[in-house]
Amino acid sequence: MSSPVLEARGLVKRYRDLTAVDGLDLHVEAGERVALLGPNGAGKTTTLLMLLGAVSPDEGAVEVLGHPLPRRRSQAMMQVGFAAGYLPLPDRLRVREVLSLFARLYDIADPQPAVDDALTRFQITHLADEMCVELSSGQKTVVGIAKAVLHRPALLVLDEPTASLDPDVARRVRTGLAQLNEDEGTALLVTSHNMLEVERLCDRVVFVLAGKVVADGPPATVTAEYGHGSLEDVFLHLAERPA
Amino acid sequence: MHWGRIRAVARRHAYVLWRSPHRFFDVAVWPLVDVLLWGSLGVFVAQQTDQAGRAEATYLLAGILLFHILYQSQIAASTGFLEEVWSRNLLNMMTTPLTEWEYACGVALFGLAKLAMGITVVAAAAGGFYAFSVFELGWALLPIGALLLISGFAISLYVVGLVLRFGQSAEVLAWGIVFVVMPLSGVFYPVGALPDILQPISLALPTTHAFTAARQVLDGRPLPWDELAASALGAVALAAGGLAFVTAMLRTFRARGFVTRFS
Numbered sequence: 001m002s003s004p005v006l007e008a009r010g011l012v013k014r015y016r017d018l019t020a021v022d023g024l025d026l027h028v029e030a031g032e033r034v035a036l037l038g039p040n041g042a043g044k045t046t047t048l049l050m051l052l053g054a055v056s057p058d059e060g061a062v063e064v065l066g067h068p069l070p071r072r073r074s075q076a077m078m079q080v081g082f083a084a085g086y087l088p089l090p091d092r093l094r095v096r097e098v099l100s101l102f103a104r105l106y107d108i109a110d111p112q113p114a115v116d117d118a119l120t121r122f123q124i125t126h127l128a129d130e131m132c133v134e135l136s137s138g139q140k141t142v143v144g145i146a147k148a149v150l151h152r153p154a155l156l157v158l159d160e161p162t163a164s165l166d167p168d169v170a171r172r173v174r175t176g177l178a179q180l181n182e183d184e185g186t187a188l189l190v191t192s193h194n195m196l197e198v199e200r201l202c203d204r205v206v207f208v209l210a211g212k213v214v215a216d217g218p219p220a221t222v223t224a225e226y227g228h229g230s231l232e233d234v235f236l237h238l239a240e241r242p243a
Numbered sequence: 244m245h246w247g248r249i250r251a252v253a254r255r256h257a258y259v260l261w262r263s264p265h266r267f268f269d270v271a272v273w274p275l276v277d278v279l280l281w282g283s284l285g286v287f288v289a290q291q292t293d294q295a296g297r298a299e300a301t302y303l304l305a306g307i308l309l310f311h312i313l314y315q316s317q318i319a320a321s322t323g324f325l326e327e328v329w330s331r332n333l334l335n336m337m338t339t340p341l342t343e344w345e346y347a348c349g350v351a352l353f354g355l356a357k358l359a360m361g362i363t364v365v366a367a368a369a370g371g372f373y374a375f376s377v378f379e380l381g382w383a384l385l386p387i388g389a390l391l392l393i394s395g396f397a398i399s400l401y402v403v404g405l406v407l408r409f410g411q412s413a414e415v416l417a418w419g420i421v422f423v424v425m426p427l428s429g430v431f432y433p434v435g436a437l438p439d440i441l442q443p444i445s446l447a448l449p450t451t452h453a454f455t456a457a458r459q460v461l462d463g464r465p466l467p468w469d470e471l472a473a474s475a476l477g478a479v480a481l482a483a484g485g486l487a488f489v490t491a492m493l494r495t496f497r498a499r500g501f502v503t504r505f506s
Binding site for chain 2: 013015045046049052053054055056058070074075077078080082084086087088089090091092093097101102104105106107109144147
């Protein structure tokens with residue numbers, strides 16, 4: 001069994017009277033492709049933000065490749081890339097400048113090869129000299145994903161990465177991610193509401209409901225366990241279940 | 244601390260300034276307006292009065308020049324952080340290896356460049372329009388300028404802390420807070436000119452002692468080390484308080500998940 005790149009134990013997050021995450025355990029091993037699924041408000045984004053050190057858990061612990069958060073957050077983030085469909089890019093910079101900036105934040109002394117590689121991987125070399133403010137939301141999302149892989153992270157965390165993408169661009173992103181996973185062994189932790197995409201990209205799904213893990217396993221196994229024909233049916237079944 | 248990351252942050256802000264002509268208002272237009280306003284007022288007072296009035300004209304020009312060290316350092320650091328808020332880039336930055344210290348150093352580094360630009364404008368305008376040289380303060384300009392620089396950065400820590408806690412609506416403080424400090428610090432006049440009730444507050448500010456020291460030097464007296472020491476002590480206390488405050492606000496920011504407000 002390979003070593004975990006991410007290990008979260010007993011995560012709890014409360015916002016006043018609401019328990020957003022309720023004793024969640026999650027581990028992701030090297031090279032795994034994991035989908036974190038659940039209806040809106042299930043606690044997925046809060047969980048991801050705790051895994052990234054942007055939100056502190058009330059209880060529980062997170063380790064990235066043995067680096068505990070928040071004490072060794074900087075070292076942990078050297079191994080992690082993050083992108084979200086809802087995150088914009090700095091407006092007044094060109095795409096190449098944004099990517100170079102983030103490459104330098106990841107201690108890449110000569111950013112150009114890493115920037116060119118990321119642009120090529122997601123087929124967006126034509127955007128290199130565009131101003132970020134002039135990009136469509138879909139193009140911004142893809143640039144955001146390219147930004148997250150510059151340093152060839154051990155773990156790539158993606159929150160709704162293809163939510164604003166047309167099917168063609170979404171397919172290119174999936175292909176780029178799958179290729180990255182195969183070439184570099186990068187583990188993927190993805191949230192998505194597109195179950196077809198999850199079935200194509202991920203080899204393990206973790207369903208979260210009211211901040212708790214309610215199902216964890218390969219898509220086919222989870223689908224069979226719930227006696228449904230597809231992951232989407234399982235999603236609907238769980239979403240309609242009382243919390 | 245990684246120098247490469249610090250430089251990257253400074254470079255990011257340099258791009259933003261270069262591509263946003265309206266941001267030059269803080270660096271060029273506002274300092275010029277201040278010199279014209281206070282310089283002309285000083286000349287008018289000097290024309291109406293005697294030797295003391297002429298001294299006041301010098302106080303006004305030296306005061307506005309030194310005030311811009313405080314203003315530019317505070318505004319550069321505060322708007323540096325606010326730039327991440329405006330472009331909703333905070334979460335992007337927080338999920339990299341960049342540490343809070345490295346970020347602060349990068350913003351401060353860029354702030355020094357902005358400060359140099361702003362002070363150059365003030366000094367050139369004061370020299371060109373009113374034949375006032377910044378070097379009338381001599382070597383005293385260095386310690387006094389350094390103390391105002393530290394005070395400006397320290398004040399920005401409180402602004403950043405309040406934005407972290409209360410969100411973007413607190414950004415008004417970035418421009419407003421030094422104008423609260425300005426009259427209390429006796430930028431243009433001695434502390435004795437303030438209402439009695441405000442004088443203890445004024446004396447507690449490190450900026451007040453820096454401006455008092457500057458006026459004494461302009462009067463031809465030796466550098467008042469006691470005023471500099473009081474200013475240094477106050478600046479260190481202000482910076483320590485600012486660090487403690489921003490650290491506490493950052494803890495609250497992470498604990499309450501406020502990052503989602505900015506993304």
